[in-house]
Amino acid sequence: MxxxxxxxxxxxxxxxxxxxxxxxxxxxxxxxxxxxxxxxxxxxxxxxxxxxxxxxxxxxxxxxxxxxxxxxxxxxxxxxxxxxxxxxxxNGLVDANPITDLHAPKQGRPLPKALGVDDAVRLAEHHQDPADPAVEALERCIVELLYGSGLRVSELVGLDVRHHAAAAGWIALDAAEAQVLGKGGKFRAVPLGSASMKALGEWLALRGQWAAADEPALLVGPRGRRLSADQVRKRLKQRALAAGMPTHVHPHMLRHSFASHLLQSSGDLRAVQELLGHANISTTQVYTRLDFQHLAQVYDAAHPRARKK
Known part of the structure; x- marks a missing residue:
């Protein structure tokens, strides 16, 4: 039926x-x-x-x-x-909300899965030497923007090459930042590191081989039109397999990796919250649990009082 x-x-x-x-x-x-x-x-x-x-x-x-x-x-x-x-x-179509008092059972909040620093760098620097250099440039740009700036995949595919009235996000190369439209329809500026800027430069030099003349999107496929989120997921999955990643890699895992590694290095929860575009800091605090899990693993492996006899 x-x-x-x-x-x-x-x-x-x-x-x-x-x-x-x-x-x-x-x-x-x-x-x-x-x-x-x-x-x-x-x-x-x-x-x-x-x-x-x-x-x-x-x-x-x-x-x-x-x-x-x-x-x-x-x-x-x-x-x-x-x-x-x-x-x-x-809209005045019902008098009351019958779902207001209905709730699902409480669930333990799972820790986000993040790559280790070495794996994240290996994925970004992996070179597949494809027949078309534009493929390598595109995929490296995808990884660098997801891991280097912590973008959501929807924010990534929404980026345009430059600012215009209808843009849902754009790259400002002169300021080394991306303006992205996040949840709730709010724009935020995300800095672009040197690796991201280099990857962007390499991709932009080749983008014209694929992009249709009227296509504003930063990331386009061989047919010349904006990549979809599913296409990004597929490309990332294939790249991770080729790079020998120990786990299935998806765009949000690179966002988790960005947040976790940045928090481990800086300890600045508020800054990570702003970069991720979280409205509530409680959403960002999950990465402190992930950081503690990492520290606990180091302790278990290295501290003499933690070793099993």
């Missing part, structure tokens, strides 16, 4: 998130799936979603529990439902 279609109100809500909140496409896809699931539950019981009561919503939550979904998945589904009803209320 095919999944139910999105209602007009659900689609308008997702459009609102895309345009006003600038949520990533992956997040929008997950929210759409969650809203379809909600519609399916309501259709099975012949209920009107605009008149959903708290007991009925609790029944839906029980069905989710029955599917043995992970707490993280339950939390995301409830967040999508709650946000939709909040939007409906703001």
């Amino acid at each position: 095919p999944p139910p279609s999105l209602t007009d109100g659900q689609q308008r809500y997702l459009d609102h998130l895309r345009v006003q909140r600038r949520l990533a496409e992956r997040t929008l896809t997950l929210y759409a799936d969650a809203l379809r699931r909600l519609s399916g539950f309501a259709a099975a019981e012949g209920l009107d979603l605009l008149r959903l009561s708290l007991p009925q919503a609790r029944r839906f939550l029980a069905k989710l529990h029955g599917e043995r979904l992970k707490p993280r998945t339950l939390s995301l589904i409830l967040s999508a439902w709650r946000g939709w009803y909040r939007w409906l209320g703001q």
